[in-house]
Amino acid sequence: MDLGIIFISVIFMVIGMIVQFILKSKFKKYSQIPTSSNLSGKEVAEKMLRDNGIYDVDIISAKGFLSDHYDPTKKTVNLSEDVYEGRNVSAAAVAAHECGHAIQHATAYSMLKLRSALVPVVQISTNVAQWVILIGLGLFTVGGGNPTILLIGIILFAASTLFSVITLPVEFDASARALKWLDTSHITKGEEHDKAKDALKWAALTYVVAALASIAMLVQYILIYQSRSDD
Numbered sequence: 001m002d003l004g005i006i007f008i009s010v011i012f013m014v015i016g017m018i019v020q021f022i023l024k025s026k027f028k029k030y031s032q033i034p035t036s037s038n039l040s041g042k043e044v045a046e047k048m049l050r051d052n053g054i055y056d057v058d059i060i061s062a063k064g065f066l067s068d069h070y071d072p073t074k075k076t077v078n079l080s081e082d083v084y085e086g087r088n089v090s091a092a093a094v095a096a097h098e099c100g101h102a103i104q105h106a107t108a109y110s111m112l113k114l115r116s117a118l119v120p121v122v123q124i125s126t127n128v129a130q131w132v133i134l135i136g137l138g139l140f141t142v143g144g145g146n147p148t149i150l151l152i153g154i155i156l157f158a159a160s161t162l163f164s165v166i167t168l169p170v171e172f173d174a175s176a177r178a179l180k181w182l183d184t185s186h187i188t189k190g191e192e193h194d195k196a197k198d199a200l201k202w203a204a205l206t207y208v209v210a211a212l213a214s215i216a217m218l219v220q221y222i223l224i225y226q227s228r229s230d231d
Contacts (some may be wrong), residue, residue: 004220004223004224005217006194010221012209012213022202024065026198026202030088030089030196033089033090033195034089039084041084041085042061042085044095044187045077045079049099049102051181054106054119057076057230061079062078063080065080065204070095070099072101072112075105079098081201089196092182092188095202096182097137099173100177104170104177119163121159125157129159130153133152136148136150145166150221165214165215167178179200183220
């Protein structure tokens with residue numbers, strides 16, 4: 001395995017772990033701060049959807065810590081138990097963020113539509129790209145690998161990289177919608193709102209790190225391909 005690939009993997013793995021640790025710490029910290037509205041995450045989600053004229057999306061309690069997500073295929077806002085039942089800043093911020101995705105879906109937000117269209121391709125490419133790249137690098141064969149197979153692996157990996165990059169505006173936009181609504185609806189006020197913004201900022205950073213890691217790996221693979229093609 002190329003040392004550059006190992007170095008990039010380790011660096012971004014460490015950065016990702018740090019960001020995840022801070023995010024979990026922020027969530028737990030802000031879970032101790034009640035909101036002035038005293039609405040549960042479920043109630044926040046219901047109100048945000050109603051205020052935006054959305055009545056065909058269900059709000060479901062899901063197992064797992066920070067497992068919150070919006071499922072466009074089933075039109076469900078899935079909130080982790082802590083968020084679903086919580087009456088605090090963290091719960092309000094996360095619930096509003098996931099409803100931001102529901103609003104994107106309802107208004108046909110272009111970047112969400114593009115990301116959704118890429119899902120079938122990414123599901124396939126994610127499962128096979130690394131194996132094809134490893135074969136192309138010669139990990140499972142005798143000799144220096146095969147540049148053509150490596151190129152195929154790089155193209156497959158590029159689809160995942162594109163998906164991670166497109167995810168960024170989708171996530172930032174959902175947070176922006178959430179924070180604007182939390183402010184105008186007075187669900188969070190003053191310092192509560194600042195803390196909600198901080199929590200969503202760290203959540204967004206997890207996607208930023210993932211996208212940068214994917215870009216860095218893609219560039220490294222391309223450089224290896226170019227060097228081997230020139231041999």
